[in-house]
Amino acid sequence: MLLLYSCSNDNIESTGIPAAITEYQVTPINGGAVITYAVPKDPNILCVTAEYLRNGQKYIERSSFYKDYLMIEGFKDQTPVNVTLYTENRNGDRSKAVTFQFTPLEALVDLTKESLDFLTTFGGVVLSWENKMKSELNVRLMAFVDGDLVHDEIYYSSNVTDKRSYRGFESVETTYAVTIGDKWGNISDTIFYTTTPIFEMEVPKPWSDMRPYVKGDNLTEYGASHSFSKFHDGVIGGGSVGYLNRAGSEGASFTFDMHEVFKLSRFKFWPSLRDGVIGDVYGNVNITEFEMWGSPVLDITKPDSYWEDSDDPAGTFKEEWVYLGYFARERLDLEGATDDEIWRRGAVDGDEFELPLELGPVRYIRFFARATADGRPVPNNYWQLGELSFFGTNQLD
Secondary structure: OOHOOOOOOOOOOOOOOOOOOOOOEEEEEEEEEEEEEEOOOOOOOOOOEEEEEOOOOEEEEEEEOOOOOOEEEEOOOOOOEEEEEEEEEOOEEEEEEEEEEEEOEHHHHHHHHOOOOOEEEOOEEEEEEEOOOOOOOEEEEEEEOOOOOEEEEEEEEEEOEEEEEEEOOOOOOOOEEEEEEOOOEEEEEOHHHHHHEEEOOOOOOOOOOOHHHOOOOOOOOOOOOOOOOHOOOOOOOOOOOOOEEEOOOOOEEEEEEEEEEEEEEEEEEEEOOOOOOOHHHOOEEEEEEEEEEEEOOOOOOOOHHHHOOOOOOOHHHOOOOOEEEEEOOOOHHHHHOOHHHHHHHHHHHOOOEEEEEEEEEEEEEEEEEEOOOOEEEOOHOEEEEEEEEEEOOOOOO
């Protein structure tokens, strides 16, 4: 109940000047300080208050008498800060002031700026950084081509480590400029990075069905309306039904030919959707987890055992094909997203997955369904997907 009172409540009669802080310790931190103290054993004390100036403006921080510390944050410069510390009672009467000075450690925006790392990638750059204090930061990226601003985006993050891909740029010399900002309005100096993004294009569709040549692939289709070709017909959104196999059939995989060797950079996955049925985004046996392998060649003379979904040391396709990875779609429905956000992810944006730069070139893709919202492994081996799109470069020299 005491917390409901303000430190300056004029409706409560004063019970006397509260006792002052006599024991305290100041520990500088990045962009501020933590002040720990012993709260005097005085029933008049409601809170402990600190006053200080930041960028010429007066700020006040208060902490309940139940706590034994105060945190002061938001400084950009490593210059001395004067602090006045005192206790207050319920009537706003203040104790004798204690004054001291501290010098903040390097500002959070500058600390994060120093950790920035650029990596030239397909169609742009990948920017990574560390945010050791897990503070709320904003990363602003601008891109200039021949001096003209062609991109300006702000990304917010409080993760300890994070990265962000900025794509969609032509394969021409581009200068990227980045600043780090915080919730107190501090902004780091600008970091510049000039590079030429790797050429990127979408792998052309349609593709070819290679299931008849790969032992163990699922050869079934639910019907003409959900045929194999539906997952690479370029149609997404409500009513864009995709490939659906037959329940209880054999084989958790399928293989297709992209017709040309590509060094892949990323891909997108869309679920099969009925018109306006939001539950389909993660339901209706849509795949939620999957694995993929790729290869520049497909040797149809290999024995049946070669294609088995196992890690037999005698050798299977897994020993020779490029492992693209295990992928799990982000479950927005389990993260408190709105219906609009869930529908947009399923019907418009899709789930995008980046692939490591070191992956070798591939032409054939073997896809394994590992889970749906109903479970893992897929119950009754009944699964579907709406659309796949791959991106990369065919300029391999």
